[in-house]
Amino acid sequence: MSDTPVNEDDGFRSGFVAVIGRPNVGKSTLVNKIIDEKVTIVSNKAQTTRHQIRGVYNREGVQLVFVDTPGISKPRTALGTRLNDTASAAKLGVDVVCFVIDGHSGFGKGDRFLAESLDPANTICVINKIDGLSREHVMGQLAAVADYGYMEYFPVSAWTGRGVDALTDHLVGLMPAGPRWYPEGMVTDMPDDFTVAELVREQLLRITREEVPHSIATRVVEWEWPRIRVEILVERESQKGIVIGKKGAILKEIGTRVRHQLPKGAFLELIVNVDKNWQDDPSAIERLGY
Numbered sequence: 001m002s003d004t005p006v007n008e009d010d011g012f013r014s015g016f017v018a019v020i021g022r023p024n025v026g027k028s029t030l031v032n033k034i035i036d037e038k039v040t041i042v043s044n045k046a047q048t049t050r051h052q053i054r055g056v057y058n059r060e061g062v063q064l065v066f067v068d069t070p071g072i073s074k075p076r077t078a079l080g081t082r083l084n085d086t087a088s089a090a091k092l093g094v095d096v097v098c099f100v101i102d103g104h105s106g107f108g109k110g111d112r113f114l115a116e117s118l119d120p121a122n123t124i125c126v127i128n129k130i131d132g133l134s135r136e137h138v139m140g141q142l143a144a145v146a147d148y149g150y151m152e153y154f155p156v157s158a159w160t161g162r163g164v165d166a167l168t169d170h171l172v173g174l175m176p177a178g179p180r181w182y183p184e185g186m187v188t189d190m191p192d193d194f195t196v197a198e199l200v201r202e203q204l205l206r207i208t209r210e211e212v213p214h215s216i217a218t219r220v221v222e223w224e225w226p227r228i229r230v231e232i233l234v235e236r237e238s239q240k241g242i243v244i245g246k247k248g249a250i251l252k253e254i255g256t257r258v259r260h261q262l263p264k265g266a267f268l269e270l271i272v273n274v275d276k277n278w279q280d281d282p283s284a285i286e287r288l289g290y
């Protein structure tokens with residue numbers, strides 16, 4: 001990793017943990033729960049996470065840098081291919097991989113495909129969403145993945161927090177001697193404009209349906225505190241209408257929800273533009289920073 005480490009007394013331990021899995025299994029929810037802060041956005045739509053997003057966990061004498069990743073799935077667009085590449089690249093150079101599966105929907109074909117690409121010697125299997133599941137169901141899920149011979153298996157609920165401390169303690173125990181990569185108090189290294197654009201996209205994902213969530217990209221186009229202008233890109237004129245809403249009602253609602261999460265006084269302006277079929281345009285994907 002390229003970050004400049006800070007020297008620490010002897011005995012400090014640190015490492016990187018990539019969180020990998022199919023879309024929607026709860027990777028980002030888990031990272032936020034462990035860090036105990038919102039560092040990465042969450043929604044019930046696939047492809048919510050589109051970058052490698054680092055979240056930093058500190059405990060006395062130890063620092064863990066979690067790398068949240070896009071869900072890996074069969075790509076249908078150039079963006080899908082890019083997101084798979086981004087997620088797969090996160091496996092390289094980390095100390096541990098947390099392979100997250102959805103205990104609710106079970107271990108499926110896509111999970112199996114992904115499972116075979118992971119090195120069991122540095123992979124921990126996390127069965128998420130065990131809230132509301134019977135003991136027998138969880139045991140069944142464990143049995144489905146037992147043959148892969150991962151280092152450890154942790155049934156958790158990233159939502160309620162059940163099992164998460166045990167997972168975190170175990171990861172802490174695995175960390176080798178190493179420097180403090182990030183100063184204490186820094187929970188992520190993502191820039192502020194990225195975070196604001198993501199918060200806007202998160203709310204749009206929560207409100208829109210069907211193909212619209214996938215067609216949305218957001219970016220800050222002007223930042224002159226307290227004035228922040230965010231551009232929302234969609235792929236078709238019809239989607240523009242959906243995102244704006246009747247008399248601008250949807251945009252207004254999005255603006256309100258995001259402002260609540262920003263420092264006081266922020267003035268958020270949202271504009272919507274169409275970039276036809278950007279998901280399949282490699283130069284647009286590049287330009288948008290994916």
Ligand SMILES: Nc1nc2c(ncn2[C@@H]2O[C@H](COP(=O)(O)OP(=O)(O)OP(=O)(O)O)[C@@H](O)[C@H]2O)c(=O)[nH]1
Pocket residue numbers: 021022023024025026027028029030041042043044045046047048049050069070071072128129130131156157158159160
């Ligand atoms: N019941 C339950 N739901 C969960 C749990 N963890 C996450 N979810 C829900 O699962 C959905 C997906 O969560 P995310 O954290 O965005 O999933 P992800 O794996 O990061 O998804 P991508 O970024 O799209 O790959 C959201 O609706 C979460 O609220 C859990 O432990 N229990």
Ligand SMILES: [Mg+2]
Pocket residue numbers: 027028029041042048049068069070071
């Ligand atoms: Mg995610």
